[in-house]
Amino acid sequence: MNSVKTVFVLGAPRSGTSMILYMLINGQPDFFGSKHESKFYTIALKKPFVESTFTNDEYFKELLGEAVIKSIFALSKDHFDFFNRVMNYCREKNGAPIFVEKSPMHTVYYQDIPKRFPDVGFVLINRYPPANIHSIAYTKWINLMSDKFPFGVGKNTYVRYLFASLLFHEYWRDSKRLRKTREH
Numbered sequence: 446m447n448s449v450k451t452v453f454v455l456g457a458p459r460s461g462t463s464m465i466l467y468m469l470i471n472g473q474p475d476f477f478g479s480k481h482e483s484k485f486y487t488i489a490l491k492k493p494f495v496e497s498t499f500t501n502d503e504y505f506k507e508l509l510g511e512a513v514i515k516s517i518f519a520l521s522k523d524h525f526d527f528f529n530r531v532m533n534y535c536r537e538k539n540g541a542p543i544f545v546e547k548s549p550m551h552t553v554y555y556q557d558i559p560k561r562f563p564d565v566g567f568v569l570i571n572r573y574p575p576a577n578i579h580s581i582a583y584t585k586w587i588n589l590m591s592d593k594f595p596f597g598v599g600k601n602t603y604v605r606y607l608f609a610s611l612l613f614h615e616y617w618r619d620s621k622r623l624r625k626t627r628e629h
């Protein structure tokens with residue numbers, strides 16, 4: 446892990462990624478990160494590269510504060526440059542050589558992450574699938590397509606499990622692919 450500067454904690458939603466993040470940033474002096482979940486790939490990257498994209502983002506506001514966001518933004522050429530500068534700033538400011546980035550939603554971008562962020566490592570969480578699917582089906586944290594069905598159809602147990610299974614499968618497939626690419 447000597448060359449790793451950033452660790453992405455990946456896995457399906459409700460798989461334990463938050464627990465691993467808290468264990469790393471609270472119990473290990475070499476690790477630093479935000480307790481909030483980044484939505485860099487899923488939200489920030491899809492917005493225009495303007496200062497307000499980051500000053501209005503709770504993750505960056507909590508991590509840096511508005512003045513630092515503005516100063517880093519002024520030096521950055523695009524979203525990825527901004528986020529790399531944020532991670533470097535946090536490593537230097539906190540004296541922790543490894544920045545921890547956690548978001549289950551980033552799992553589907555596992556192929557792009559090493560291209561965009563130098564010296565990256567992964568912690569991949571896989572939870573027992575039936576428990577993971579049940580947790581996805583009955584949490585208000587994640588939006589299921591079944592929640593959008595009219596007439597209360599989304600409250601049907603079978604419908605919720607179907608859509609939770611479909612969501613879980615996407616992450617499970619990508620976690621298997623990530624594991625294979627890292628083993629070779």
